[in-house]
Amino acid sequence: MYRTKVGVDLAKNIIQVCTLNGKKVTSNVEMSVDEFSAWLAKSNPLTVAFEACSTSNYWYQQAIKAGHDARLISAKLVKAVRQNQKTDKNDALAIAQTLFLPEVSFINGKSIEQQQLQSIQRLRELAIKSQNASQKQIVSLLLELNIRLPNTQDGILRGLEGVLEDGEINLSDTFRATLSVAKVQLENMISAIREYDKYLEQSIQSLPDCKNEVV
Structure with missing residues (x-):
């Protein structure tokens, strides 16, 4: 994994992107689909995690294509890690935090x-x-x-x-x-x-x- 880790909450109309450097949150922002696609393309290699959902395989593929280390996380694990009420920001943070857990069983992405x-x-x-x-x-x-x-x-x-x-x-x-x-x-x-x-x-x-x- 890369030092910079990103948790991505794929909501219906927006994408919430939480970036951690080490374990410190450096940003937690909303992006449109086009903005997120451009962000993936221009970012230096990082580890990016998505909560498994209907569109996660697509973004998993796009992240890998852009040269990143992509992971899929189960919704059950994200729920267990989330510490506060369910919001897009908290979900994105929880997704990123799962990357620090020992012996995480990631979901296999599909081509x-x-x-x-x-x-x-x-x-x-x-x-x-x-x-x-x-x-x-x-x-x-x-x-x-x-x-x-x-x-x-x-x-x-x-x-x-x-x-x-x-x-x-x-x-x-x-x-x-x-x-x-x-x-x-x-x-x-x-x-x-x-x-x-x-x-x-x-x-x-x-x-x-x-x-x-x-x-």
């Missing part, structure tokens, strides 16, 4: 490639949840009309096709049209998951070191 791979995985997981919820809802709603569909993906699609084509089933034109929309929506979800699978595999093949990011 932009790892972040993108993880994003593909999360979008895939969301699509799977949406597909499962849609299937269960369709089966449940039709069961209320005493229309029974197999509880499998292919069975539901075939069953819906049969219901839509069966003029003997007492369904209004409006409800048939609604079921048709639900069927198309389900088919689109299934197609989207196949696409996510393809892109996920492509990402893994191009980034073998990121394979462990996929669970």
Whole structure:
């Protein structure tokens, strides 16, 4: 670590930057995103810590790119170190102070490639949840009309096709049209998951070191 240590609180609209030389606070100021980006670029190498949050990996990457020693700190540790009420200034100070603790377990930062791979995985997981919820809802709603569909993906699609084509089933034109929309929506979800699978595999093949990011 460098002698100059910085704690950064990444708030929604501003960034609070607390700088310590040794253990002495030399500044604790607000910066805009552009100001902080420029500050990182022009500062001499230092150790900068961020509390882990949605934007911390981005700034972790930017700090490293600017030649700094970047660290990610868990929110739980920051809370334990903070001595006064929760404010942006106190949070930034607490983040900086964690750097002086012995045997701190820092959070591993992610590269932009790892972040993108993880994003593909999360979008895939969301699509799977949406597909499962849609299937269960369709089966449940039709069961209320005493229309029974197999509880499998292919069975539901075939069953819906049969219901839509069966003029003997007492369904209004409006409800048939609604079921048709639900069927198309389900088919689109299934197609989207196949696409996510393809892109996920492509990402893994191009980034073998990121394979462990996929669970």
